[in-house]
Amino acid sequence: MARTMGWRLLVLIVVVTAGCGGFGFSDGDDPVTPAPVPTSSATTYPTGVGPTGVTSPSLLGSAHGDRLNGSGYTVTMNRTVRYANGSLRSHLRVHVALDANRTHLANISVRGHAAPVLLGRPPATASFWSDGDRYLRRLARDNQTIYNEYDPPDSYAGTWRYWVHTAALNGRPAADVTRTVAPFHTRTRQSQQPDGTVYVIRGDRLRENTTSTAWTSRENATLVAHVTRSGLVRDYRTEYTTVTDGGDPVTVTRTVRFTGVGNTTVGPPPWRDRAQSTPG
Numbered sequence: 326m327a328r329t330m331g332w333r334l335l336v337l338i339v340v341v342t343a344g345c346g347g348f349g350f351s352d353g354d355d356p357v358t359p360a361p362v363p364t365s366s367a368t369t370y371p372t373g374v375g376p377t378g379v380t381s382p383s384l385l386g387s388a389h390g391d392r393l394n395g396s397g398y399t400v401t402m403n404r405t406v407r408y409a410n411g412s413l414r415s416h417l418r419v420h421v422a423l424d425a426n427r428t429h430l431a432n433i434s435v436r437g438h439a440a441p442v443l444l445g446r447p448p449a450t451a452s453f454w455s456d457g458d459r460y461l462r463r464l465a466r467d468n469q470t471i472y473n474e475y476d477p478p479d480s481y482a483g484t485w486r487y488w489v490h491t492a493a494l495n496g497r498p499a500a501d502v503t504r505t506v507a508p509f510h511t512r513t514r515q516s517q518q519p520d521g522t523v524y525v526i527r528g529d530r531l532r533e534n535t536t537s538t539a540w541t542s543r544e545n546a547t548l549v550a551h552v553t554r555s556g557l558v559r560d561y562r563t564e565y566t567t568v569t570d571g572g573d574p575v576t577v578t579r580t581v582r583f584t585g586v587g588n589t590t591v592g593p594p595p596w597r598d599r600a601q602s603t604p605g
Contacts, residue, residue, distance in 0.1 A: 370513070371556045374524055378511035382503045388556025390499030397425040397589035402493040404579045406439070414575055415440035415447075421492040423485055428456040431488040439569075443492075454594045455483065461600040472600040476554040494581065501581065502558050508532055508540045509548045516551075523559070526550040543567050543577075559583055 370376070373385030399422045406414040415437035423429045435441055436448035444451050451467035460483055464471045477483035494501040509528030516523045528548035531540055540546065543565040550561035561584040568574055594600075 328496070345476075370553060371552045371554055373528070373556070376513055378528075379506050379509075379526060380533060382507040385506060385552070385556065385558070386499040386503030387502075389502045389552075389558045392555060392557040392586065393498050393583070395436060395438070396425055396587045397591075398586040399423065399584045399589050400489060400498075401495050401582045401584070402580070404577070406575050406577050409574045409576075413437045414569075414573075416511055417441055419488070420453065421485070421488045422589055422591050423489065424589060426456075427485050428454075428486040428591045429488065430454045430591050430594060431485075431492070433492065437520060452594065452596075453483065453488070454591075454597070455485070459601070461594065461597060463594070463596055463600065471603075473603040474601050475604075477512060498583075505561055505563060505581075506548065506550065507529050509546070511548070522554055524552045524554070526552060526561075540565075557583065559584060583594070583602055 368376070372388040373379060373383070377555040379385055380388060399420070401420045402418070404415075404417045406416075406511065408414055409514045413436070416435065417440060418432075418434040420432040421429060422431075432450070433444060433452045433453070434448075434450045436445055438447070440447040444464065445466055449464070451462065451464045451466075454461045460477055461474050462471075462473055462475060471505050475483075481487055490497055495504060504526075506526070508531050510530045510532055511528040513526045514527070516525055527550075529546075531543075531546050534579070544567070546563065546565035548561065548563050552558045553559060561581065562578070562580045564576065566576050
């Protein structure tokens with residue numbers, strides 16, 4: 326599970342950082358007071374959502390993806406694994422600010438002895454910036470910070486699609502929402518917030534006929550998601566218990582949050598000149 330994620334990310338990151346001497350960087354749910362969703366036929370639900378829960382995970386995912394396409398936004402993903410006694414096994418944080426023109430700044434952080442090794446031995450943090458022509462990096466690890474400009478080895482590694490679709494999410498935003506929601510029996514409630522109605526999707530029971538084999542070994546699974554009327558899934562959180570390959574019971578928590586939709590802008594980082602003076 327965690328090891329699979331680590332390998333998938335490691336393969337691309339190792340390629341991006343080849344010749345650079347290694348790789349590293351540099352939330353909670355919104356408080357709501359749920360109220361039962363009115364059953365009036367006048368109630369307008371987000372696409373793929375009804376009064377009793379999510380009616381179509383794929384349509385909800387598509388509506389979410391449509392809200393992001395062509396817009397700037399910021400996505401933050403945190404994945405934490407803890408042992409039964411509360412001690413940390415691994416933590417991965419990916420924060421990507423994406424401009425409408427696809428200039429981006431990705432901040433990555435890993436810690437914990439079993440954390441993914443995409444930045445080398447944890448703990449480590451890194452920032453990656455690109456405007457599509459230049460690729461800059463700042464890595465902090467082993468009590469030293471490295472700055473450099475590098476050439477991506479192919480047309481994918483190091484691009485905004487890599488950071489969003491592979492490092493932060495499990496596929497495109499639409500696919501990640503669909504895969505996250507689909508395994509759960511869900512229910513819908515709504516919350517009135519200053520910027521409009523938000524629909525709260527909750528799930529605490531997995532579907533018996535889920536097609537996701539990844540969830541077959543997961544227990545005590547829960548889901549909370551907040552969806553706007555337009556279909557944007559502002560944030561979602563899953564938590565479950567499982568057993569590591571070594572037989573240790575652990576709790577896995579994953580949160581994804583989208584902010585600044587339509588108004589995220591990304592300029593050069595303050596360390597640009599230092600990175601450009603050191604080729605990778």
